[in-house]
Amino acid sequence: MSEMDRRGVEQWFRRRGLPAVVRGLEKNLLVRIVPAVVWLALFDVLYDVLSAIDGDDAFETRLESEAFEVIYTVTLVASIGAPVLGAWLAARWARDRVLHDRGSVSAIVVIATYVLVLPVADHMADGSAVLPTVVEYLAFAVVLLGLTAVGMGSIFGWALRAALRQLRAVGAMTSRAMPLLLLVTTFGFFTTEIWQIAGLVSRGRMWLVISFFAVLGGLFLGSVFVSELRTLTAAAHWPERVSALPEQPFRALMTGAEPADTAPALTRLERANMVLILLLTQMLQALVFGVLVFAVFAILGRLAVPHDAIKSWVGHDPTPGTLFNIQVPAPNELVQVCMFIAGFSALYFVATIVTDAAHRKTYFEPVLEHLEVSLAGRALYLSRFGKQE
Template sequence: MADERGVEAVEQWFRRRGLPAVVRGRPAHLLVRTTPAVVFIAAWQLLTAVLNAVDGQTDADFDRLLDDDLFALGYGGLLLGLVVVPGLSSWLTARWVRRKLVDRGGDVPAAVMATGFVVVVPIAEWLLEDGSLPFGLVAQAAILAGLFAAAFVGVGSIVGWALRAAFRQLRLLGELTSRVLPLLLLFTVFGFFTTEIWQVGAALPRQRMWLVVGLFAVVAVVFLLAMLKAEVTTLTQSRTAPVGLDKLRETPLAPFLAGDVPAERLPLTKLERANMVLVLVLTQVLQTLVLATLVFVFFVAFGIIAIQHSVIKAWIGRDPASGTLFGIQLPVPEELLQVSLFIAAFSGLYFAASTVTDAKYRTAFFDPLADHLAVSLVARDLYLDARKR
């Protein structure tokens, strides 16, 4: 094959496409590879600790504090930071990691960040929330060990590519909202104004509501697994060499395009087939999560604007409670959050089924993923054939 650096570039290309099972070399630079996840989790934990310290009040005290415009503005900024900062920090770190992997460097900064993750974050949480420092140190070390294990087996590569693919699909946000949301809203808005759904939402504890959401999620994943396993089988039995070769000219595999693509494809191993199915399923799940989040935000905003507390009281027979989400207090009624969660979970299940069965949604949201795997299969043929030389 090509020189060692060329081999690493090809293998890194497969990992960036979410296909670590294709790579025949041993995983390397694990400390650097885990850094984006370390940064994301650390930022989330620190911001959550700050929010918990700020809102550690009774419901009445928190509502009184929200009447102060300055407090409300600052608290809203923290909530926005919790949404934006971890993802943005992780994305910037991932760009740094890609450069360092090419240069075979970055071990020292990665070690510093890992040390801060294990030591500094628990100390900060202990100071802000008065928890158990020894437990925090052990828990952070266990999380870091889990990230190392995930990087070793390639989970990080799969999740990273699926996240990038899902965010690339955000360019289809207009198409998503124009094709999917109107039909969903036609049914869900009427359900949103029924007394029964509010009574159910008010009666269910949050843990039970998460079980309902989890049930919808399990049904969606099982359906996607059944459908996408068949899609992978179809892809592996077809040859798309001309299209694939054309798309590989700007990749590290370009030096191998002078030769012919092997006439016979080496059968996929069970691990490679599972990897490809997992890439498709995880990407579809993340796209579904984007849609469900949009629906959730829409109904929360719609409920704040359209439904007064007196109406909620008439529906559920008591005053609405202050809302919390992931342990963080929000200036939103708890019952509105419950109902919005239920409708968002149902909408996600509908979208997951539609993307692989409805021709309109399939063209926009699934076919690009199928093309991605088709090109990757051609690249795999070239890579494995070159390794035998």
């Protein structure tokens, strides 16, 4: 088996979020962090653009125009989608270059642009000091290098791709998970108490409430996934999955090889890696669902809850809404209510992923099948390179 074949197999594991399986150190780190740097750069630029728009004294007046409100809302959505698209394109660019040890010069140019050029652009736009910003961006780049070196970039990259693939299942989310939830939460949405609480609770405390929901969901999923992984490895279903391995890059390993009935036991690091990708994948799916619920109730609130109703419920005039310090075309009280309902809905989604048979088949079992195929590939890989740890 050639060195290039081995690299191809190791890249296959990294793309599946399993860097702990790979024996040896990460290589070509500068190229590997380019997608994350592109995401940070685009997000910074678009955030500055939005801050400049909503920081204008005439913003509230212009927001009264429906056309401006639509354009601004589209810009807000683009500020989320454009960095993701840019990072995805950068990842496609980096894939072959990582495999063939190329692209270092281009990667240095991209990183240098982020670290050195963007701070100058920020200074010209808002007068911010250049040197502290350079140090901050350089620190981000160093942290990215460190995380990539220990494999966290591969893990998060896999979880993000898996969550994005679940966007195709938004129809399933809305048709299976959302109807019953909407029946319960819509009535709560129009109650005075939830609006009064939203009007009194600060944004920082609301984030603490959502973080509490996230911790509860993470603890629940973590305990379930540890048990599922123990069952998965003990049952040894993975030999049946050898045929599901792609010919490229496993052709050289499968030539003349017989599927083994046993494989080296998972190390603690490998087991933690597999539990982590399960957890991240499902939590990101819950995040997608929560964002969807937030959007539904934000639209419902703009259509069905007039200004006077909010004033009657909270006891004062609605205040301008912000999200991540960006002004949004909705009252702050509506944003707070939607955040709470979205956080609760995400926790509900997490609970149903592993307890409801239909949801488990749609959202959880495909990830278990992913791990079974990965375990088959691990057995073949370690049969050749396991002694070279």
